[in-house]
Amino acid sequence: MLDWLIIGGGIHGTHAALRLTAQAGVAADRVRLLDPQPSLLARWTQCTGNVQMPFLRSPVVHHIGLSAFELFEFSRTPEGKRFAAFAPPYDRPAYALFQAHCHHLLTQHRLPELHIQSKAVGLHRMGERGWRVETPAGGLDARRVVLALGLSDQPAYPAWTAALASSGAPVRHVFDPNFRAAELGDWQQAVVFGGGISAAQLALALAARQPGTVTLLLPHPLRIHQFDSDPGWLGPKYMRAFEAERSLDRRRRMIREARHRGSVPKDVAQNLRLAAQRRELRLCEAQVLDAQPTDAHRIQLHLSPGDSLETDCLLLATGFDGRRPGGAWLDAAVATYELPIAPCGYPVVSRALRWARGLYVMGPLAELELGPTARNIAGARKAADRLAQVAERRRTGHQVTAA
Known part of the structure; x- marks a missing residue:
C-alpha cells in the first residue's frame, strides 16, 4: 500500500509529489502519480504550447521548484542560461x-519514475486503512489520496458552436486534447475567438506566421489586468476576509468577483494594438449571433450589429468549463460516501485540504479553502505547503490539526 497516491500529473500534482518526497520526508517508493498522459506535465505543455505564449503571466517566484528563487537561480546555470529571459513587470519568466x-526538476528528482500512466475510474474507501483507486488496469491502494484534478479536459464551447461540431466544419478549441497548434496547416482567413490572454497570444503567434490573415474576434473590449486576480489574494490582504467568511455561497461569489476572466496584461494589449496598426492582424469586437458552415471548409459568422465574417480556420480560446472536475467516478464517490460539497458542487474541506479521512484536494477542488488563486501555480505551491505539513506531522508523530 502506498502512503500517497496523487491523481493528476499536471503542475499541481507534480509539485505536490516533489514537495512530499524532497522536503516532507516521504520515501519516493511510497508515492505515485496517476495520470493518463505519456509524461508528467503533458497537458500543461500541450495547452500552453497551443497558445504559443512567449512569457508566463505569473512572476519568477511562481514555479514548481522547492524554494521561491529557484527558477531565477536556474536561469544563471549553464543549463538554464541559454533560456534566460524575463519580462517586466515582476520578472515574468520566458516560457x-x-x-x-x-524538465530539470523532473530529471533531478526522478519524478517520472513515480508516474503510473493510467486514469482513475473509481474511488472506494477501505475502512480506516485508506482508499482504493480503480484504474482500467486494476486497483491502487493508498493511505492518502490527493485529487489534483484540473479543468484541462473541460474546454468551454460557446453555445453558438453547437451546430458546427456536428457538421464537420473547421472549428477547433485550442484546449481540446486532440488539437495541436504545431500541426495547423495554412489558412486563407483565420479567426481566433476569445477575449483573454490565450486568445491574444494565439492571434499574435498566427499573425506572425501569416501576417494580414488573422482576426481576433473579441466578445468584449480588452480588459487589462496584470494578473488574473489581484496579488492581494496571495496573502492576508484579501484572504483574511475570505477565511473569516463562513457562507460558502459568499465565498464562491468572492472567488467569481476576484477573477479577471477574459483579461490580458498591459504588454499583451500593447502588442495587439501594434500588430493591428501594422495590419498584421485585425481586431474585431462583436457578439456572435450564430455560425453556419457554408461548405465543408468554411464558416460564416453572423455578428452583432449586422456584420459577418467568413473563415476557413476558426479557433476557440474560450477557457474551461467551471463545473467540478473528475466526472462520473468522482460523482459516484461523492454520493456513496456523502463527501461534503457546497451548493456550487465543489468540496468543503479542512484547512489541511482534507475532504475526508485520507482524502485531500488541490487545484480547482481546493478553491473554497484557498480562494481565487487555487487553480494557479501560486495555488499549487500554497496547497503543497499544507500537504507537506500533513506528511511531516504524520512522519514525526504530531497531531495534525483539522487534518
Whole structure:
C-alpha cells in the first residue's frame, strides 16, 4: 500500500509529489502519480504550447521548484542560461525557461519514475486503512489520496458552436486534447475567438506566421489586468476576509468577483494594438449571433450589429468549463460516501485540504479553502505547503490539526 497516491500529473500534482518526497520526508517508493498522459506535465505543455505564449503571466517566484528563487537561480546555470529571459513587470519568466526548469526538476528528482500512466475510474474507501483507486488496469491502494484534478479536459464551447461540431466544419478549441497548434496547416482567413490572454497570444503567434490573415474576434473590449486576480489574494490582504467568511455561497461569489476572466496584461494589449496598426492582424469586437458552415471548409459568422465574417480556420480560446472536475467516478464517490460539497458542487474541506479521512484536494477542488488563486501555480505551491505539513506531522508523530 502506498502512503500517497496523487491523481493528476499536471503542475499541481507534480509539485505536490516533489514537495512530499524532497522536503516532507516521504520515501519516493511510497508515492505515485496517476495520470493518463505519456509524461508528467503533458497537458500543461500541450495547452500552453497551443497558445504559443512567449512569457508566463505569473512572476519568477511562481514555479514548481522547492524554494521561491529557484527558477531565477536556474536561469544563471549553464543549463538554464541559454533560456534566460524575463519580462517586466515582476520578472515574468520566458516560457522556454520555465519549461527547461520543469524538465530539470523532473530529471533531478526522478519524478517520472513515480508516474503510473493510467486514469482513475473509481474511488472506494477501505475502512480506516485508506482508499482504493480503480484504474482500467486494476486497483491502487493508498493511505492518502490527493485529487489534483484540473479543468484541462473541460474546454468551454460557446453555445453558438453547437451546430458546427456536428457538421464537420473547421472549428477547433485550442484546449481540446486532440488539437495541436504545431500541426495547423495554412489558412486563407483565420479567426481566433476569445477575449483573454490565450486568445491574444494565439492571434499574435498566427499573425506572425501569416501576417494580414488573422482576426481576433473579441466578445468584449480588452480588459487589462496584470494578473488574473489581484496579488492581494496571495496573502492576508484579501484572504483574511475570505477565511473569516463562513457562507460558502459568499465565498464562491468572492472567488467569481476576484477573477479577471477574459483579461490580458498591459504588454499583451500593447502588442495587439501594434500588430493591428501594422495590419498584421485585425481586431474585431462583436457578439456572435450564430455560425453556419457554408461548405465543408468554411464558416460564416453572423455578428452583432449586422456584420459577418467568413473563415476557413476558426479557433476557440474560450477557457474551461467551471463545473467540478473528475466526472462520473468522482460523482459516484461523492454520493456513496456523502463527501461534503457546497451548493456550487465543489468540496468543503479542512484547512489541511482534507475532504475526508485520507482524502485531500488541490487545484480547482481546493478553491473554497484557498480562494481565487487555487487553480494557479501560486495555488499549487500554497496547497503543497499544507500537504507537506500533513506528511511531516504524520512522519514525526504530531497531531495534525483539522487534518
